[in-house]
Structure formats: structure tokens, C-alpha cells
Amino acid sequence: AQTVTQSQPEMSVQEAETVTLSCTYDTSESDYYLFWYKQPPSRQMILVIRQEAYKQQNATENRFSVNFQKAAKSFSLKISDSQLGDAAMYFCAYRSNSGNTPLVFGKGTRLSVIA
Amino acid sequence: EAGVAQSPRYKIIEKRQSVAFWCNPISGHATLYWYQQILGQGPKLLIQFQNNGVVDDSQLPKDRFSAERLKGVDSTLKIQPAKLEDSAVYLCASSLGANRGTDTQYFGPGTRLTVL
Numbered sequence: 672a673q674t675v676t677q678s679q680p681e682m683s684v685q686e687a688e689t690v691t692l693s694c695t696y697d698t699s700e701s702d703y704y705l706f707w708y709k710q711p712p713s714r715q716m717i718l719v720i721r722q723e724a725y726k727q728q729n730a731t732e733n734r735f736s737v738n739f740q741k742a743a744k745s746f747s748l749k750i751s752d753s754q755l756g757d758a759a760m761y762f763c764a765y766r767s768n769s770g771n772t773p774l775v776f777g778k779g780t781r782l783s784v785i786a
Numbered sequence: 787e788a789g790v791a792q793s794p795r796y797k798i799i800e801k802r803q804s805v806a807f808w809c810n811p812i813s814g815h816a817t818l819y820w821y822q823q824i825l826g827q828g829p830k831l832l833i834q835f836q837n838n839g840v841v842d843d844s845q846l847p848k849d850r851f852s853a854e855r856l857k858g859v860d861s862t863l864k865i866q867p868a869k870l871e872d873s874a875v876y877l878c879a880s881s882l883g884a885n886r887g888t889d890t891q892y893f894g895p896g897t898r899l900t901v902l
Contacts, residue, residue, distance in 0.1 A: 675828070713895060714895050714896040715893055715896070716879075721888075723888075762829075771817060771836060773821075773842065776829050776830070777828050778826065778827050778828050779826075
């Protein structure tokens with residue numbers, strides 16, 4: 672079974688600075704997707720960024736980018752120019768590409784942004 | 787486009803009582819998921835529907851939890867009788883149902899259940 676590990680329960684960053692959230696995963700599959708979701712206090716999970724395992728190029732969405740290391744099974748999220756609205760829980764998630772499968776989530780990292 | 791709707795947003799019950807949650811997915815989405823999110827943890831899948839059929843319910847405690855998706859649209863999740871450890875946020879998500887990992891799941895705001 673696939674597992675996702677987020678080793679940082681909490682992180683903080685100064686406004687306008689850069690922060691990196693860590694994620695590792697375990698799988699025997701070669702074809703899969705990785706995601707970062709944001710969950711603000713409203714509880715609504717919002718997709719931040721997605722990475723396809725067979726693509727070597729790291730995904731980027733505006734201020735959000737990932738460092739995907741397939742051999743190391745590592746998938747970190749970098750947030751540049753942090754804003755107060757970035758404060759939330761961030762969840763790393765895995766999804767197999769074999770069939771219509773659910774997401775497997777890590778335990779999350781709570782990000783605080785300091786003004 | 788309207789998002790995934792859930793109700794109620796909050797529910798407080800006593801143990802051994804029953805409770806039901808409702809989810810209305812995004813129009814046209816064939817796949818519907820119910821996740822349980824216990825405080826301090828990531829969401830865990832309880833059940834997945836494809837249209838009105840169950841795809842995966844391997845982690846659903848079937849002695850007390852039940853779910854249905856009549857007509858392949860709305861879904862209800864029921865707990866009867868509730869236990870203290872059922873206190874959690876119950877998230878509903880939906881997706882188009884494409885058979886690939888690119889099929890994005892959209893989440894509702896969740897229902898926070900407190901069992902006293």
C-alpha cells in the first residue's frame with residue numbers, strides 16, 4: 672500500500688519570504704500523480720499543484736513550485752513571496768494512475784505566515 | 787460553476803445516536819468520494835462511488851457506517867450508532883470520473899461531527 676509522510680507538523684515563514692514543505696512517499700508503482708492541497712480554516716481542500724511521475728520537469732503554478740525527486744521518492748513544495756493568505760494546512764497526496772483511485776494523504780503541515 | 791455542496795456544516799450528537807450527512811457533487815461528475823478527516827490527520831477514504839455503484843468501500847466500518855448514492859447524483863453518509871472516535875470532519879469530493887490520475891477531485895467544505 673502507498674504511504675505519504677510529511678515530517679514537519681508546523682512551519683512558519685515571514686511574509687514575502689520563501690518556505691519549503693517536505694513530503695516523502697512510498698510506492699512500488701512507476702506511474703502515479705502527486706499533489707499538494709491547501710486547507711484553510713474554512714476546511715475546503717483546494718488543489719495547489721500537481722506533478723505527473725513520468726514528467727521530469729518540476730511543476731510550477733505562479734508562486735508555487737515543486738522539487739520532485741522520483742528516485743528518492745521526495746516531493747517538496749516551495750512557496751515564494753509568501754502572503755498572509757497562504758496560511759493554512761498543506762497536505763501532500765498520492766494517486767495511482769491505474770484506474771479511478773482515491774487520494775492517499777499525508778498528515779499535513781500547518782503553515783503560519785508572519786506579517 | 788457551483789462547487790460541491792455539503793450539509794450540515796456542523797453536527798453535535800451524543801454517542802449511540804445516529805446522524806446523516808448529505809453531499810451534492812458538481813453537476814456531471816460521475817465519481818463521488820467520502821473522506822474522514824480526524825483532527826491532526828489527513829483525510830482517509832471511506833467510500834467511493836462511480837455513478838450509483840460502489841467502487842471501493844474497503845475502509846468503511848460497515849457495522850455502523852452506510853452510504854448511498856441514489857440516481858448517481860446526491861449522496862448520503864449515515865452513522866448508526868455513533869461512537870466517540872467518529873468525531874471528525876467528513877469531506878465529500880467529486881470528479882469527472884476519467885480513468886486517470888489527472889482526474890481532479892473537488893472537495894466540499896466538510897461536515898464537522900462532534901460525538902459527546
